[in-house]
Amino acid sequence: MAQHVAGPEIERLIQLLARLPGLGPRSARRAALHLIKKRETLLNPLSDAMRIANERIVVCSSCGNVDTADPCTICRDAKRDPSILVVVEDVSDLWALERSGAVNAKYHVLGGVLSPLDGVRPEHLNLERLVARVSEPGVTEVILALNATVDGQTTAHYITELLAHLPIKVTKLAHGVPVGGELDYLDEGTLSAAIRQRTSF
Amino acid sequence: MAQHVAGPEIERLIQLLARLPGLGPRSARRAALHLIKKRETLLNPLSDAMRIANERIVVCSSCGNVDTADPCTICRDAKRDPSILVVVEDVSDLWALERSGAVNAKYHVLGGVLSPLDGVRPEHLNLERLVARVSEPGVTEVILALNATVDGQTTAHYITELLAHLPIKVTKLAHGVPVGGELDYLDEGTLSAAIRQRTSF
Structure with a gap:
């Protein structure tokens, strides 16, 4: 040994x-x-x-991001569109979206997704604070940027119901062919989604 | 970012x-x-x-092992056979042999193998100290427990030459079928070695 x-x-x-x-x-x-x-x-x-x-390093009491300041750099950033909240499972997803530069909005980190098998229930997620933030005037859209897994999509549906009474738009990420992806290697679900959600050239 | x-x-x-x-x-x-x-x-x-x-943690000045004492626990262990020196490339190989319990001898850690491509020459390895240890009375066998790679085997040949003038036995690990291995998945070199070095039942 x-x-x-x-x-x-x-x-x-x-x-x-x-x-x-x-x-x-x-x-x-x-x-x-x-x-x-x-x-x-x-x-x-x-x-x-x-x-x-x-x-x-502290956890941002507003969005759940990790940073050396509370509220975090993103929450304090006046150049970001405060009318859009991007909901992510984890800080790593926030980092991934920031690397892509795809969106210049505020975030909300759930700290997980609902998972009956792992015993993760709504009260374990950062949902109360999400409803409070979305209820404030100014927020017009919530983008659910959750993984395209069963648990991720279950959580997306749960949040959609949770926010249904509020006068905001709830959107989710598009499904489709990854950029650079080869059709031959994609599963039927992705191909079906890519056909259904086809866009005009 | x-x-x-x-x-x-x-x-x-x-x-x-x-x-x-x-x-x-x-x-x-x-x-x-x-x-x-x-x-x-x-x-x-x-x-x-x-x-x-x-x-x-310090590096043992005798064998090159890492430990909290110098000489290390293995070098000080009186229950080990001091007549056999097992030469390994790295401390991880020493640990692997100790986990196997295959040998109860002393070790010598080279700290690498000769590699012309990576610019590793004899003077970069713990070889001077190896010759000194083998030259002391008491050592009768050096087991070259080096990886079965080109660099590992080149180093084994180099050390064999280096120790050729000393009255000791230099041995190397047997090649053959790994325990639990399936013949169908083994390369020709391993199969040839296993046939050549076959042992009686």
């Missing part, structure tokens, strides 16, 4: 690294060795970055 | 995580978010484990 050979300090480092998404036991061992070999250039800077992240 | 949204602290964390083997830019973003969400149970313990590893 590695712990008998290398001591409890390395074993503890490996165990914690193995809990990061994307790292299994084998890659955690490789990562631990890599860190030990690159102390000055990686281990110490990463340890510092983690300490600083813990000290400074 | 994530840095404009989430601030330089998160961006720095993502950049450093992306330098771990096994994590790319996307999985580094997921890992950073996971860390921020699990502060008490993961981010802080991992940061502490890294600080402790940096303070306590």
Whole structure:
């Protein structure tokens, strides 16, 4: 066993690294060795970055984004269209949309999607705050930018019902052929959606 | 861009995580978010484990293993056969052999293999110390437990030449069918070696 050979300090480092998404036991061992070999250039800077992240990063009480300020940079950004709220499952989806530059609006991070199997119910999501924000004057459209999975679409339907009494437009992302995608590799559901939602040239 | 949204602290964390083997830019973003969400149970313990590893872990001046003591636990272990030295490329290979429990001897970690393409020459490896250790009285066998790659086997040949003048036995790992392996999925080289090195039932 590695712990008998290398001591409890390395074993503890490996165990914690193995809990990061994307790292299994084998890659955690490789990562631990890599860190030990690159102390000055990686281990110490990463340890510092983690300490600083813990000290400074907060969850935005308005939208659920993570940032060093509350309200977050996006919520305070006067150049963004405040009439559109983009609802996402997680901060990673917010980052993905920001990288795409597709929309210049405000966000609302749910912190998950409804999932009966995983025991995620409406009260576990950031929904109360969503209704409060949408109820304020000024918001005219809610874009449901949720994953095209069963849980994502169930959540989209639930939110649509939840906001049905409000005088706003609720929209969702288009389904279709990914840019660069080959038809031969796409499933029937995507192809059907792409045909149904075809646009004029 | 994530840095404009989430601030330089998160961006720095993502950049450093992306330098771990096994994590790319996307999985580094997921890992950073996971860390921020699990502060008490993961981010802080991992940061502490890294600080402790940096303070306590040293490279064994005798064999090149990493441990909290120098000489390392293996070099100081009186229950191990000191007449056999197992030469490995990296500490991860030492750990793999220890997990297997296949050998109860001492190790020598090269810290790499010869690789003309990557500019790794003999003087970059822990070879001088290997010759010194093998030259001491008591060592009777050197097992070259190097990867069955071109670079690994080149290094094995180089070390065999290097130790040729010493009155010791130099051996290497057997080639053959992996335990649980199916013949149909093995390459011709492995099958040929398994036939050539066949053993009596």
